[in-house]
Ligand SMILES: Nc1ncnc2c1ncn2[C@@H]1O[C@H](COP(=O)(O)OP(=O)(O)OP(=O)(O)O)[C@@H](O)[C@H]1O
């Protein structure tokens with residue numbers, strides 16, 4: 001007979017998995033906590049100075065930008081989503097995924113591209129001058145792309161896919177029955193959209209808009225390039241221009257509080273509008289048959305966003321890149337690409353590993369604290385890169401100085417900067433910012449593994465870690481892969497945190513794009529920008545495939 | 557190898573799921589946990605396996621304490637097999653690897669030998685390379701059983717192992733499982749909410765209700781000597797007759813039943829199963845002695861079900877069911893009187 005080991009474990013002591021999850025969550029959330037803690041720190045008259053001079057402009061610009069982008073993405077995103085899900089017109093099938101393409105283009109890239117196209121020296125104005133015989137800028141009026149409205153347009157063009165994606169999913173979920181009933185009750189198709197489909201999809205639309213607005217607030221490259229002063233550029237300038245980290249952190253805290261209220265508002269509206277589908281019968285969506293003119297209008301409405309948001313900028317970039325081969329057929333460029341790759345790779349790897357451990361930790365011991373910890377660790381996605389940079393650099397610099405002075409005093413050597421200004425800091429920033437991206441993917445994957453799988457493995461003699469290795473990891477491989485791709489691409493596109501925190505002389509493709517563009521070398525920046533766009537297409541393909549697979553009762 | 561639960565208490569978020577459960581399972585014994593949905597059957601099994609840790613109380617296997625409210629031995633160290641309701645086969649492993657999963661620290665050849673042995677036992681040796689999703693429900697059940705048995709556990713726990721199978725297959729698999737378990741000589745605890753299944757499989761039945769054990773005994777005990785209304789009605793329909801104690805007998809409309817431990821004048825319920833109601837045809841001159849009126853009669857194949865209205869001298873009526881062998885569809889003009897098998901009647905204090 002089998003002799004039982006007398007190795008009993010003490011109960012009620014905190015276990016290793018929970019401890020790990022909580023500590024990781026605390027570390028991940030620490031930059032946000034640091035920033036928030038500065039709210040109460042005295043910063044002398046810098047703050048008063050800011051308030052007197054630039055603060056109102058920051059607030060005005062940020063709010064106008066948010067309103068504009070919110071409205072723009074809402075109209076374009078839901079409009080296109082409605083057209084491709086409910087109506088039939090030529091090219092609809094292609095638009096279903098093509099409308100996602102602008103997601104591959106970072107806002108700063110599209111901003112540089114359109115500037116190159118539309119500013120005074122660009123081909124558009126040049127052609128106009130040639131045709132009409134104008135000789136200088138005083139002879140005619142042309143909209144200034146480097147402006148608040150220009151920035152709003154740029155953001156709208158690349159961020160509407162968030163709204164499109166989520167509202168389309170919501171429309172697809174709506175049973176056609178509900179919509180048909182409203183038609184039989186005498187609504188026109190448009191009224192059915194306005195009175196039934198739109199309200200039903202409101203939570204999804206709100207979530208999409210919230211994502212778009214968070215991206216807007218995160219942006220640094222576009223607003224900096226267009227000289228539109230927002231909180232993000234303000235933080236950068238206060239810190240590096242004025243040399244006032246505390247005030248910068250306070251600006252960051254303001255922005256954070258604003259974002260958190262935005263999220264809360266979104267959550268609240270979702271709670272208010274938690275409709276449940278009253279019918280579970282999904283029938284294949286019967287598309288609305290449109291008249292010829294309406295078909296043309298629909299086609300143009302869907303084509304324009306794709307053209308302006310992707311085809312045109314990508315085409316221009318390609319054109320430029322082909323004209324400036326000497327800028328990328330050299331070792332330096334590929335060195336930058338390699339830097340981007342390494343950073344993205346390491347960050348993706350860490351984010352996925354951490355997400356797996358934390359998600360598994362909460363799965364093993366779901367408690368109030370682990371859930372809270374995971375929540376707190378996910379907030380990074382809502383925190384603009386510049387705010388994050390402040391929250392990381394302040395404690396890192398402090399630690400470095402502390403270690404350095406200690407070493408100098410006791411060891412007689414200078415350790416220099418160990419954390420800040422090194423790859424460590426940048427990668428940490430990426431993990432903080434993009435952990436929730438990987439966490440959501442991993443959690444969804446783990447959710448598909450039934451709890452009895454864990455139990456079966458445990459009763460068959462495998463401990464928690466071994467169960468993770470032999471059961472969960474093989475089963476969530478696909479989720480881990482897509483999680484790492486998503487983080488990889490996000491890091492590749494990331495600009496503000498990289499800009500602020502990168503080590504001296506360490507350049508990535510995003511930074512390269514920014515630097516050259518800032519020097520008005522737009523064509524020369526194209527190769528780096530194009531590389532980012534090309535990599536950015538990968539997740540777009542992944543997302544469109546997932547959406548195509550998950551449509552109840554819809555023709556495949 | 558005995559399994560003992562002592563005063564086990566379990567709660568989720570303050571909601572008590574198991575309330576001081578006491579249970580003993582001897583070597584080679586087959587015990588069924590029976591009870592309505594949500595009464596805590598699965599939770600009891602999970603406590604035994606270590607998948608749930610009770611707040612207080614002890615779980616003891618072969619004299620070794622598994623948990624006592626202060627210390628706990630994790631499930632992977634307990635050597636207790638578990639067969640899950642959804643089988644929980646690992647979808648990424650083939651049948652062979654699934655069964656081999658619990659065989660750790662053994663030589664390759666030994667593992668192969670053991671896996672083939674158990675697969676043969678459940679007649680699945682031909683399917684070793686198949687992946688779980690290629691198997692039918694019955695085949696998956698057999699693989700899951702083989703997987704649980706492979707590490708030679710001393711105790712095996714089965715959570716509604718047949719509920720996912722259709723009724724034809726269920727009888728067959730049930731029979732096979734019983735034989736496999738009996739030849740393996742493990743102590744087995746099986747959960748079911750089907751009393752017939754429990755009677756079929758169990759050496760002993762433990763009837764549960766809302767986190768408590770209502771009755772613990774052999775199938776015959778539970779069927780013929782239920783401790784209360786609930787236990788009696790769980791094993792099939794019962795008719796309830798109101799009665800009053802007089803001279804240590806419960807007086808009912810269908811006659812008097814001997815009782816002990818009741819005092820005169822006390823109100824009682826007398827429980828009689830439909831098959832213990834008999835009908836006697838009366839001749840026309842005995843008409844005034846008739847106590848019953850047949851409201852409907854249905855032929856069910858092997859037997860007939862009669863809906864009977866009883867009327868006592870005071871004019872109060874009771875509706876009861878009787879099951880009569882064969883086809884007995886009475887004609888309009890026939891007069892009957894109902895009688896009960898007094899020996900099998902059960903008397904409980906009125907609820
Ligand atoms: N993890 C859990 N968290 C909270 N409550 C739980 C949990 N598991 C079980 N319960 C509750 O405990 C009670 C008993 O559950 P259990 O699964 O043991 O019932 P059961 O007898 O197996 O029922 P069934 O026949 O439906 O399987 C139920 O009320 C259930 O809601």
Ligand SMILES: [Mg+2]
Pocket residue numbers: 597598599715
């Ligand atoms: Mg159960």
